Amino acid sequence: MKTERSAGLHDQAKKLIPGGVNSPVRAFKSVGGVPRYFEKGSGAYVWDADGNRYIDYVLSWGPLILGHAHPDVLASLNDAATRGTSFGAPTHLETELAQLVVELVPSVEMVRFVNSGTEATMSALRLARAFTGRDKIVKFAGCYHGHADMLLVQAGSGVATLGLPDSPGVPEGATADTIVIPFNDLEAVEQVFAKWSDRVAAVIVEPIAGNMGLVKGSPEFLHGLQTMCRDHGSLFILDEVMTGFRVAIGGAQAFYGLDPDLTCLGKVIGGGLPVGAYAGKAEVMQTVAPVGPMYQAGTLSGNPLAMSAGLAALRALTEGDLFATISANTAKLVKGVVESGQEFNIPLQTGNAGTMFGVYFLAGAGADIVDFDTAKRYADTERYARYFHAMLERGVYFAPSQFEAGFVSSAHTEEDIDFSLKAIREFMEAERGI
Numbered sequence: 298m299k300t301e302r303s304a305g306l307h308d309q310a311k312k313l314i315p316g317g318v319n320s321p322v323r324a325f326k327s328v329g330g331v332p333r334y335f336e337k338g339s340g341a342y343v344w345d346a347d348g349n350r351y352i353d354y355v356l357s358w359g360p361l362i363l364g365h366a367h368p369d370v371l372a373s374l375n376d377a378a379t380r381g382t383s384f385g386a387p388t389h390l391e392t393e394l395a396q397l398v399v400e401l402v403p404s405v406e407m408v409r410f411v412n413s414g415t416e417a418t419m420s421a422l423r424l425a426r427a428f429t430g431r432d433k434i435v436k437f438a439g440c441y442h443g444h445a446d447m448l449l450v451q452a453g454s455g456v457a458t459l460g461l462p463d464s465p466g467v468p469e470g471a472t473a474d475t476i477v478i479p480f481n482d483l484e485a486v487e488q489v490f491a492k493w494s495d496r497v498a499a500v501i502v503e504p505i506a507g508n509m510g511l512v513k514g515s516p517e518f519l520h521g522l523q524t525m526c527r528d529h530g531s532l533f534i535l536d537e538v539m540t541g542f543r544v545a546i547g548g549a550q551a552f553y554g555l556d557p558d559l560t561c562l563g564k565v566i567g568g569g570l571p572v573g574a575y576a577g578k579a580e581v582m583q584t585v586a587p588v589g590p591m592y593q594a595g596t597l598s599g600n601p602l603a604m605s606a607g608l609a610a611l612r613a614l615t616e617g618d619l620f621a622t623i624s625a626n627t628a629k630l631v632k633g634v635v636e637s638g639q640e641f642n643i644p645l646q647t648g649n650a651g652t653m654f655g656v657y658f659l660a661g662a663g664a665d666i667v668d669f670d671t672a673k674r675y676a677d678t679e680r681y682a683r684y685f686h687a688m689l690e691r692g693v694y695f696a697p698s699q700f701e702a703g704f705v706s707s708a709h710t711e712e713d714i715d716f717s718l719k720a721i722r723e724f725m726e727a728e729r730g731i
């Protein structure tokens with residue numbers, strides 16, 4: 298496979314952009330090799346600068362649930378762009394998208410649009426603190442909520458440790474009120490509330506973690522969390538930036554029957570343009586300026602192009618049984634992976650949640666990944682790197698890291714899935730006995 302042009306472009310980029318990339322995982326650091334520079338995408342496929350074609354299971358890290366360059370999204374974008382790209386004044390498009398979100402996401406009564414998932418979680422936590430008059434927040438190790446200082450927190454081992462910053466540049470003060478505990482561990486949550494009962498503003502969680510591979514929250518864990526938040530006057534925040542419109546049309550909250558106070562959205566809601574949103578109960582959302590005292594603003598927030606793309610995407614996604622078809626194709630992919638793993642005795646853990654999926658190669662049989670600790674301990678990152686490159690060579694593009702979820706779009710056909718599974722089977726056969 299030719300990669301000269303991508304390699305050359307990457308060399309140029311590295312001189313001007315740190316690591317040549319504008320978001321770290323894109324640089325292939327954990328799998329090695331030349332990051333592909335994409336020139337074109339259409340439906341389920343992307344083409345790199347050397348003319349190689351790939352079936353894309355990254356889909357811009359989730360947003361492109363209709364595939365690349367979907368005609369409805371393009372038409373909507375084109376229409377919006379010809380009317381002007383930004384006003385810094387309200388447009389009806391914002392109300393239309395808010396209306397659709399309220400209709401589709403069960404717990405949501407009001408919405409505020411921002412420009413990224415990072416802004417959504419950052420603002421939701423400010424809101425929770427403003428609403429409750431409390432300072433502490435609880436997050437779970439391995440859950441990613443964007444790169445705001447207070448959320449870039451390492452897991453302390455053991456229970457209910459106060460977080461230490463994950464990155465240089467994050468002052469200790471920024472994370473001093475962030476409590477980090479293990480995912481899927483309700484006892485740890487109990488201990489936090491036992492200690493800081495009336496000081497916790499909010500608990501934020503990815504209901505299905507998609508940023509440490511794919512780890513599902515157990516229903517007991519998530520419902521227990523919601524109940525404890527209610528009992529202690531803390532807000533229950535679901536970070537559905539990834540799971541929203543992916544696990545089910547109504548997000549993970551529809552799937553589990555949860556009723557969060559606040560929901561963070563992003564990715565799919567922007568149809569491939571930069572959008573985020575925080576949303577929830579009117580009583581809480583009324584605390585946001587200009588109605589209430591909590592300040593949050595954005596020059597390009599509610600941008601007409603982004604709103605148009607989001608509207609077109611959500612409208613297309615909710616037509617007929619499209620969502621069920623994408624989910625069925627995702628399940629078919631996962632089933633095929635399981636079968637190849639069994640055939641060649643490759644220990645793995647895989648699963649899907651609606652239209653997202655995860656594949657862990659395990660360092661030994663019997664290992665079970667349920668949280669960040671077990672993900673780091675049991676995931677065979679070396680085998681994943683071999684898998685990633687074997688797939689790339691065969692024209693299948695998965696995430697360049699073991700600890701990321703994969704995504705399927707409405708543009709992926711059964712033939713695309715079959716082609717991918719054939720490639721996966723070949724890899725597993727070659728790995729037998731390694």
Ligand SMILES: *Cc1c(COP(=O)(O)O)cnc(C)c1O
Pocket residue numbers: 412413414415416418441442443444503507508536537538539540563564573
């Ligand atoms: C992607 C993601 C974010 C951050 O969104 P950005 O748009 O990258 O800032 C936050 N939370 C979750 C669960 C995500 O998957």
